[in-house]
Amino acid sequence: MRRRSLAVLAAVPLLFAAACGSGGGETAASSSPAGASSSPAGAGVTALKVTGAPNAKPTVAFPAKVVETSSYQVLTPGTVGAPAKDGSSVVANFTVFTWDGKENKLAGSTYDDGGPQVVTLDAQVPEILRKGFTETKGGGRFLSVVAKDALPAEQQAQAPPGQSQVFVVDVVGVPESKAAQGTATDPGVKGVKVENPGGEAAPKLTTKTKEKAPKDLVVKTVIKGTGAEVKSGQSILVQYAGKIWGSDVEFDSSWARGGAPIMFQIGTGKVIPGWDKGLVGVPLGSRVLLSIPPDLGYGKAGSGDKIKGTDTLVFLVDVLAAY
Numbered sequence: 001m002r003r004r005s006l007a008v009l010a011a012v013p014l015l016f017a018a019a020c021g022s023g024g025g026e027t028a029a030s031s032s033p034a035g036a037s038s039s040p041a042g043a044g045v046t047a048l049k050v051t052g053a054p055n056a057k058p059t060v061a062f063p064a065k066v067v068e069t070s071s072y073q074v075l076t077p078g079t080v081g082a083p084a085k086d087g088s089s090v091v092a093n094f095t096v097f098t099w100d101g102k103e104n105k106l107a108g109s110t111y112d113d114g115g116p117q118v119v120t121l122d123a124q125v126p127e128i129l130r131k132g133f134t135e136t137k138g139g140g141r142f143l144s145v146v147a148k149d150a151l152p153a154e155q156q157a158q159a160p161p162g163q164s165q166v167f168v169v170d171v172v173g174v175p176e177s178k179a180a181q182g183t184a185t186d187p188g189v190k191g192v193k194v195e196n197p198g199g200e201a202a203p204k205l206t207t208k209t210k211e212k213a214p215k216d217l218v219v220k221t222v223i224k225g226t227g228a229e230v231k232s233g234q235s236i237l238v239q240y241a242g243k244i245w246g247s248d249v250e251f252d253s254s255w256a257r258g259g260a261p262i263m264f265q266i267g268t269g270k271v272i273p274g275w276d277k278g279l280v281g282v283p284l285g286s287r288v289l290l291s292i293p294p295d296l297g298y299g300k301a302g303s304g305d306k307i308k309g310t311d312t313l314v315f316l317v318d319v320l321a322a323y
Contacts, residue, residue, distance in 0.1 A: 193205075
């Protein structure tokens with residue numbers, strides 16, 4: 001359910017490969033995490049001119065000479081909340097350019113891709129970008145040149161010159177929680193069990209049952225949030241686990257991938273119909289159970305090796321924020 005732009009901040013080696021037309025991008029991406037440049041704002045970013053208001057797609061004017069040293073500059077500090085910290089998650093829009101002024105073919109812009117994305121500021125994200133995030137509040141914008149010195153040391157010698165990437169990042173906000181908070185109730189769906197440990201620990205969803213799966217979409221509240229209701233067209237931040245009715249086979253889970261929330265646009269066909277129908281109108285801060293019949297899931301074709309076209313899908317979804 002992720003969009004292509006979600007992991008791009010952690011894919012600097014791939015961006016270099018895409019920019020130079022090399023076929024070696026896959027090999028580079030499998031190497032160790034991107035390295036760090038501690039250069040502050042300097043000749044790199046000050047040689048660039050960014051136009052356009054924060055929280056709108058920017059344009060950038062480039063000088064002829066390519067800057068080969070990574071640097072960053074906070075253009076607008078922002079006023080909402082506090083900046084993100086290393087290791088935390090942050091919601092942002094970003095546009096990535098190559099030095100010829102074109103958008104990077106691999107990365108592009110979240111403004112063209114359905115809305116902001118959530119980024120985890122771990123070691124996979126180059127330090128020069130993490131610095132920008134940790135100095136910019138919600139509503140702010142920073143600019144960063146990511147040159148080949150941001151690559152791991154063993155890759156720098158192989159990277160061609162002149163392929164520096166330029167990131168314009170609009171920080172939307174920092175999520176306050178990684179899970180729904182509150183007392184869980186029994187969803188009341190025969191054959192499905194939810195165990196709620198409380199706090200930010202992952203809940204346990206059990207779907208191994210001989211009960212027949214519901215024929216229609218079922219939406220049940222497990223924890224009722226107190227926030228505003230989700231609207232169609234918003235980008236929502238969620239944690240979730242997905243299992244197959246009757247088998248207890250887990251085919252996907254954000255909790256199992258380390259507990260970092262994900263973000264996507266709801267109500268506009270970006271996700272399976274059962275999610276679009278079931279999550280619009282849910283109060284923020286809620287945990288909901290979705291039982292989704294095949295026609296509102298992946299259809300007759302199914303998905304991957306685990307989901308057949310006849311499978312009913314069961315999701316447990318924490319709706320954390322909307323933008």
